[in-house]
Amino acid sequence: MTTRPLLTRVTSDTPWIVPKQHRFSQRKWRPLLTLILLACCTIVILRVGLPPGLPSTTFTVSNSPLTSPPHPSTLTFSTHPITRMMEEARERFQAKVNRQSKTLPQAIEEYKFRYGMSPPTGFDDWWEFASTNDVILVDEFDTLMRDLAPFYALRGQKELGDYADADEDPTRLGSGLDRHGWALGGGSEMRRRIAEVASVASIDMVRIRNGRLSTISISKDGFVDDEVSARAKGLKSMLGVFAPKLPDIDFPVNAKAEGRVIVPWDRWEVAGQDGMNGDKIGRGMGNRSYIEDIAPHDTKDALHPLATFHPDWRGVGNVWDKWRRTCPPNSTARKSYSSLRSTLIDSMSPSHLAPSQKSGDSSVSSSFSFAPSNSFDSVSFCDQPHLHYTQGHFFSDWRTLDDLYPVLSPARAKGFGDIKIPSHYYYGSTQAYTYGWDKATQTVQPVDRGEVAWGDVTDNEGVDDRDLIIDPSYDGHNNTANPPRNRKTGKVSKQNKIFWRGATTGGGNSPAGFAALYQRHRAVRMADWDAEGDVELWVPHPIPHANTSSHPKAFRRLGPPHHLPNIDESLLTAHKIPVATLNKAFMDVAFVKAQNAKQYPGGLKKLTEDHRFSTSVSLGNHWQYKYLLDLDGMSYSGRFMSFLSSDSVPIKSTVYEEFFSEWIEPWLHYIPLSSSYEEIYNIFGYFSGIPAQVVEQIYGNAVNPATSAPFFPPGSKIPAIPGAPDGDARLQRIAQVGKDWKNTIGRKVDMESYVYRLALEWARLNAEDREAMTMKV
Template sequence: MFALRVARKSVRSYTFLVIFGCTLIAFTLAPISITESIGTPLNTNFSAYLPLSYQAHWHAPISLIPSTQKPLPRPIPRPAHTFRPDGLLEVNPDGRHPILDLIARAEQEWDAKLAHVSQTLPEAVHEYRRRYARAPPPGFDKWWAYVKKHNVQLPDEYDQIHLDLAPFWGIDPVPLEAIQRDWEAHVHSYTLAKSSPLGPLHVGNETLPEDEAARDRLLIGANQLIDLLVEVEDDLPTFRAVFSPHDNPNVFITHDMRRRAVEAGERGEYIDPLNEDPAPFTSGWIHACPLDSVARNPLRSPSTTQKPKTFIYDHLQAMDPCAHPSHLSQHGQFLAHGTGPSANPFPVPQFSYCSSPLHADIRVPVPLSWVDDVEGERDEEGAWEKKEDERLLWRGLNTGIHHASDRPWRDSQRDRLVEIAQRTDGSVEVLVMDDHGDGEGMKVEEMKKARMNPAMLDIAFAGSPSQCEPETCRELEEGFEWRRRMSVRDAGRYKYVLDVDGNGWSSRFKRLITTNSLVFKSTVYPEWFTDRLSPWVHYIPIQIDYSDLYDALLFFRGDPSGRGAHADLGAKIARSGREWSRAFWRKEDMTAYLFRLFLEYARVMSEDRDSLNFEL
């Protein structure tokens, strides 16, 4: 009897345990909703109270519990855009908005560049050898000490120096020195010289106008370069460097000459351009392009074919007229010389304030118009959120080409820009966000310029016509709306600003990118810092024909009513641009570039160049 009672108790105990266990599992796998007296549902999940071993090993019942919720459909991946070899992204109409992809790609590449930098002198030497297949020049350790002392960023990114000096490695230094010496007599030039190891850097020669005011004006750049190098003057080797004091480049050689010189240098051999048979007389821009380039082999497509929408992803490649021959008919740098100048018979070591992809000038950082900071931008007053005007701003003179009846000035960069902005007849097809689906798609809409331009653009020539013949000056004055010059503080009210070339490179870019405004930039001049900043991270690149200008502005600003705006992304890029300017474009950064440039230049000009190496 006693055994029967025990058995009955055991059965009741086991029954209770089974019921309790099932209840606990039910609570665990199917969260219940408890409604309090206030009527608010509380989702409660008791899985936190289960032993970890239970959670780790118990899987099957999850799939057995029926669900009343329909599973969310997985988003269908959008097709990719095409990244073309000419530096342009070609838009796939079914893809997501291309600027989202451009920003994501650029941020990833910039972060990777920042993450892979040399931290020590041995690492810098190793990276130098990897990139250029030779040892660094003497004095590299002193240059590295300057870089570390002044916290110069991206100490490996000096490929532009290598590209500019590459042809001279294929020319014997004896005739190369003769070429340099003869070029000192070139009209309108000055020569920076370090005549002895302990001597000062000075203007060793000049062929400038006799007018004292003009001469002093043309020597401003020379004096600023000397000032930049004061701290490292004693560590510079001896050299003589001829400079052009003007805005634009003028050394032009054929692609064949450059190729022969570069390839000879890579083999450790020389060409002798002074003594070999002269090359056939050549003139024209396309002779600076490879034989297999688009400029030499123009694509023939039916005139009725609609061009696809494109955006820049590689700004350096997108500047190249060899890949984009339309630049030759859309920019004063090329239009002013017609089909192109006559080629120099050999490379000439001339330094210039800027150079285009078709020129062979050695570019330098120029302190002209350099600013450390901008009035009204360094405090809350200049913050993006405080800027009131959401139109795209540009003011400037009608520079870029001489305006005369026999010049195609209407096709130059600045004149076309003002024409686009101030002519409000007609409409334009623009890329806008598509609100359907995931919100990242796009569609093409036709918008009237009469609605868009006044609401979105504040673009005009400033002051009065210049660089023009009297009759053409009157035509300019009557044909365009001219507005007053604008102060830096007044310009600071605009969230969006545009930077375009003038007679040469734009010296205002430093000021613009130091503001908290979003900078749109259109140029054909790669600069010393081109490898050291990133489009879509620090600024917005715009094509020379402005075909992407409306589309890019609409993405950030939205349409005239603000629909489709991505102001948060615009503010982020604007801030990144200002931070880059304050950290990567200081005077110390320009000094580091010049220091390394003259170390390299002095070696390639020396008869002992092959033995002038820095070794650890």
């Protein structure tokens, strides 16, 4: 408790009378004090009156606490943030692999240590399955357990006879827990909620009865879903290997890509003022426990809460208004809110501006700051609610569930309560989503027919795509005869470009008018070949000046080839370059299809004016590029696994967590990208330097001030400025390590292992006697 300081009296025979001199001083300062008070009141009114849900005039989408290194001018490639993060990622992942359990007893002890309880019945069979199939990360299921944890709090209703008072722990009467800490009646309550949620539109059921699988879809009152249970069928396939070993259970599966479950903050009991405690992830589950609504039903046949559920918003709400209620009451998102469109968004969105156009020194802080992981781990929409305008899932047309219902979905954004399962795109094989899919033989080949060799590693010379012969008819699918080839060496070589193609999906239209700010739209506008503004690229090479040699090779870093541990020690230098020049040199980003064009402000005409559109490409066409940009759509990106399978490098930006999120390591298996995308230019600069055509345009006419002679003699070829001495080799290494990960940890059998573990936990949660479904160890 803070003690207010006592007022000091004036020393006087009559202490309550202020001396005249002091009174004169008061009159002298009173106008100034009044002005100060008015100014403070104005500031408070403005701050309170400005809805936190709307961006201020300094709006930015740099929404993750990116690494904050020293000023780049003090760094070299050996101290570059990317160099450090790559090494830390390698050590972190290797340590994770090394600590995995080697025997069943070790796995049981690790499970008990992590989750504070014994494994479910059937854990030994799962271990046999995992061991037989060489599953590597046998202990890493924390995200799965976090997804399931809230359901351990379900206790059901005594009034319905789910359990008797005598079943309770006598030392904790009234707790609703048995002697072993399990929630009494929880299995019945779990099954009740599964039955209720199955009646919701776009929720399908995978059912196990007597060891046999089936998919069913309960009548949705005439609602037609055009996705036809694709995700439910995918889960059915994954469960097929071990369904005979499982009891009769039901799995409600989300037919939509978007998350469906949002539980408000007031339904959680937070342990401790800071929301943290030392509990394990098992019963009660860590720092938060779900508070069940214990109001009894009138009868067992009472109309359940979802019986009149409408599948879409119908103008009576939206995802963001529901989602922000998951935030703490004192958070910015809860203090005030507005869903009204702000003109500031279009005018100040960084997707329209290059970093150097923003106030202050943000050209350094944003374009030279690198995300250590994806935005799911770092972005806080509760603290920065204006950022929700940049993510389309907050504008989904599909209504969310406002209570804890068990729904299986392929991805989960922060604040949602869906339970993650592997995507059917990853598990199945299709021409659009599967690397190496041979339509003729209906098999997956180890090397896709459109795959292109990496080409010459250009550590010292930099990369010059002008040496490549490009056949525009090459599509990596029907026409694979003429991949890119170096005209000098004759070798096949990937193009040193950042490539992306996709449709204009990314969010719904509830409320309307925000499509321009969705993730894909922002990326396409930023990478436009006519974009305005400048970007600072930081690579260790001086800008031409009087003391620089006039020979073209002055732009080259000569010497013996560098190996991965050897990093150049030259200080980084800023090269201020028009963003349009960079985009033309190494960005190939475009839409191929205008979906829901009416949602875009101004309709199809404005959509096509604001964004680059190109022809559709096959999946195989992607493999001719070194960098593959991977962006969220309506939810997660279904192409990520295929990108990992290739010899190219995924640059992934996402706000979603997937089933494999704790199995994969950013900066080792792929390159993470913040939701602002602004650092992508310096990522390219680190690995690939500054392309020759950019150098030619920026420095081609440079002259020596001392002699007035051109820096580059007429007729000489202007070389590229290379990135890190081993940048291209490092980039190729990420591609190779990512491919190794896909072939050893991201296999179909690894997905089956995950689903098997999920099914065992699910069976225990659904059991009438959860203790009986617990392994005796």
